[in-house]
Amino acid sequence: MTDTPLVIVVVGPTAVGKTKVAIQIAQQFQTEIISADSRQFYRQLQIGTAKPSPAELNLVKHHFIGNLDIEQDYNISKYEVEALQCADVLFKTHHSIVLVGGSGLYIDAFCKGIDVLPDPDLQLRSELKEKLINQGIESLRLDLKTLDPDYYATVDLANPNRIMRALEVILQTGTPYSQLRKQQKAPRSFKVCKIGLMLPREEIHDLINHRVDIMMRNGILKEAGQLFPHRHLNALNTVGYKELFSYLEGNIPLLKAKEAIKTNTRRYAKRQLTWFHKDKEIRWFSPFDLENIFNYIKEFD
């Protein structure tokens, strides 16, 4: 063990058991937990985001759970700043901290940093969205081709969000997006030990299906009903809620909505795995293999 502070990162597909393992690690190393889960931030999203239970929150102090209102406009840059500040404070009294979550991009922002860009101009964003709807993606592509040919050459031209974001930055800053994307690691004062939790795909699917059944029993439908008036907020473009909104709008039967939640959660888990598999710093373990996880962390430190 060195004097350099340590961030113990716990990642993995949804429902694999990150919450439990993170708590056990935090207890073992006598520290606290920072969440990196872009939906557990929102205090109104209770049942559908599989937040740690009150009992679990009692065992170990968690940060960034239920700290936002769904109306709040939030983004990864704000998270990077706030989470690093939180870590700095914790490092004054702790050698290590636990960072747990399923949002790969947020984990990366914390560990490596992201490029410095101005806060998004939401007015501009909605104008671009309108242009997409009225004039189609081709017109946005043409704009991008003119304003930033370098980025145009590498971006996924089928993905409207990518193109709109680039245009948004370019129009706001007057600088090509490709020039602003340095993609250099920001200096960090801590070491990062990445633990990936993994189970055979079939078991992950079973856990997901089971968890959705429990959410239904615990009243996610009622919660979705209360949130229904806010369904257009980004915070509610979330698996578990959007399918129930579709039911509440009368578009699909409840059983279909429930199945769609399971399907979309499975796909979410798959996307998470695609992201995390790319990260070669991650060492993979079964969520039940605590002994080896502890040993690996000690060795790493």
Added chain:
RNA sequence: GGCGUCGUAGCUCAGUUGGUAGAGCAGAGGACUGAAAAUCCUUGUGUCACUGGUUCAACUCCAGUCGAUGCCA
């Protein structure tokens, strides 16, 4: 028991006027820098139920068997 319909990809089904087959869904793989539980891309070989027959050639026609289902008794 009689008559009829059906049996094709994990599921729902299309199709082949006889030249060994294709959609949707599910699944799989991938991308990803301020919306990321978001957004987007790629991906379909399966004893065409089984056993025989006719044919140069059968998944397709014929017979039988098995299974499902409907109607009649």
